[in-house]
Amino acid sequence: MKKEKISVIFVCLGNICRSPLGEGVFRHLVKEKGLAEYFIIDSAGTANYHEGELPDPGSRRIAEKHGISLAGQYARQFTVNDLTQWDYIIAMDSSNHTNIRQIGTLTGNIHLMREFDPEGPGDVPDPWARGDDAFFETYTIIRRSCEVLLDHIIKKHHLPT
């Protein structure tokens, strides 16, 4: 029997700093739990400024430091088709959230990343051009939020643990 996959996309502005980390961290956590076969995971940006680029070196460095690979990721813009292709759209900040909803009608669930942050809601700060400490802060917020997001999805979809 073919399994229906659960699809999750992380969205920021440029798709080079925050959402590639979301995609990489979430995929890492899913693999750690042996649940890769249940998921489709991606990321995109509401802007097209960096189309085709690799994740920012700051994101790659902080990911590598934690044993997480961002290999195979290239920036792309979030499109109108994405509105209906994903079960979970996870926006990194409130402006991304607004921009996504302005594109058209959604069919899945849209959330802010920090709805799942055990330390409280808010925006995931944009570390772009702000140095390694900023990337570390952003990584830390995304990491703890992704852990809670995955637990939420596991419970909701009755995935094996």
Ligand code: 4NP
């Ligand atoms: P991101 O960060 O949205 O986390 O990928 C940014 C990257 C690039 C720009 C803004 C934010 N930019 O203006 O080019």
